[in-house]
Amino acid sequence: MKNINKLIISIFFGLIIGIITIIGQKYLPINLNFLANSGAIWLIPAYLLSYYFKTNKLSSILVSILCLISCVFNYYLFESILNNHPLIINNHMIIWLICALIGGFIFGLGAYYSNNKENILKQISQNLLPAVFFSEGTNKLIHLKNYNHMIPAVIMVTIIGILLYLMINRKNILKRNNINTFAILSLLGIIFYETIYRFT
Numbered sequence: 001m002k003n004i005n006k007l008i009i010s011i012f013f014g015l016i017i018g019i020i021t022i023i024g025q026k027y028l029p030i031n032l033n034f035l036a037n038s039g040a041i042w043l044i045p046a047y048l049l050s051y052y053f054k055t056n057k058l059s060s061i062l063v064s065i066l067c068l069i070s071c072v073f074n075y076y077l078f079e080s081i082l083n084n085h086p087l088i089i090n091n092h093m094i095i096w097l098i099c100a101l102i103g104g105f106i107f108g109l110g111a112y113y114s115n116n117k118e119n120i121l122k123q124i125s126q127n128l129l130p131a132v133f134f135s136e137g138t139n140k141l142i143h144l145k146n147y148n149h150m151i152p153a154v155i156m157v158t159i160i161g162i163l164l165y166l167m168i169n170r171k172n173i174l175k176r177n178n179i180n181t182f183a184i185l186s187l188l189g190i191i192f193y194e195t196i197y198r199f200t
Contacts, residue, residue, distance in 0.1 A: 006053050010063045013045050014070020021071070022078045034153040039099070039193075040129075040136045040161075042071050043107055047129055050111030057112045064108030068100035095199055120177070126168050127182045134161025134182075135189025142190075143197060161186075 024036025035041065046067040050060040072093065080087040110125035137158025140147045147154055169178050 003055060003059050006049075006055060006059065006063055007066055010046075010049050010067040011070045013049060014067045014072075015074045017042060017045060017067075017071045018074025018076075019078050021075050022082055026082070031150050032153045034140070034147065034150040035156070038136060038153075038157060039103070039196075040133045040157060042068060043103055043132055044129065046071075046104060047107045047111050050108045051114055054115055055112075057109065060112035061105055061108035064111065065101060065104030068104045069097060072096045072100050092200055095196070099196065123177060124181050124185070127165065127178065127185055130161050130165035130168060131182055131185035132161070132189050133157055133164060135186045136193055137161060138186070139190050139193035139197065142194075 021036050021042075025033060028036050046064040049067055050063045053060070053063060055063065076093050077087055107128060110128045113121040113125040116122055137154055137156075137160075140154040141158065144151070144154070165178075165182055166173055169175070172178050
């Protein structure tokens with residue numbers, strides 16, 4: 001029963017985030033609009049819910065996946081309501097649902113390992129959020145000609161990634177394993193975001 005409640009809570013969080021994203025896109029100034037539709041920001045609740053619930057490995061993954069799927073579905077649902085058109089399952093929605101499955105699996109598993117004893121998996125998992133923010137911002141900087149109307153938000157997301165790395169690793173920020181982990185995860189994130197960029 002407890003696990004079912006956690007899954008319901010994760011779906012509810014996805015509902016709220018989907019609504020907030022639509023509101024943010026509509027009302028945030030153009031130079032900050034990117035923040036309302038940042039994949040990295042969506043990953044924060046997906047990771048933290050799994051982390052603070054302290055569930056087993058499978059439940060942690062399911063919590064994260066359901067949160068992200070709920071984000072995607074409710075984003076498109078409330079966008080269709082706001083703009084008065086039918087909800088249509090298009091290519092963009094399918095791509096983001098696939099991303100929700102992949103991201104939910106990785107970050108749910110990462111949240112699980114972050115709660116376990118000190119080892120290399122915990123070290124990797126703790127650097128997931130810093131790396132995804134840094135890689136999303138870096139990818140936008142690579143394609144800056146398409147995002148020069150929202151430079152403040154792009155720079156902000158990149159800096160958030162660096163600040164998260166510093167906050168999470170604290171006295172170990174210069175530890176070789178942490179630097180290497182952050183660099184490798186960031187590189188993988190940039191490749192992932194570049195793939196999404198080319199398909200959307």
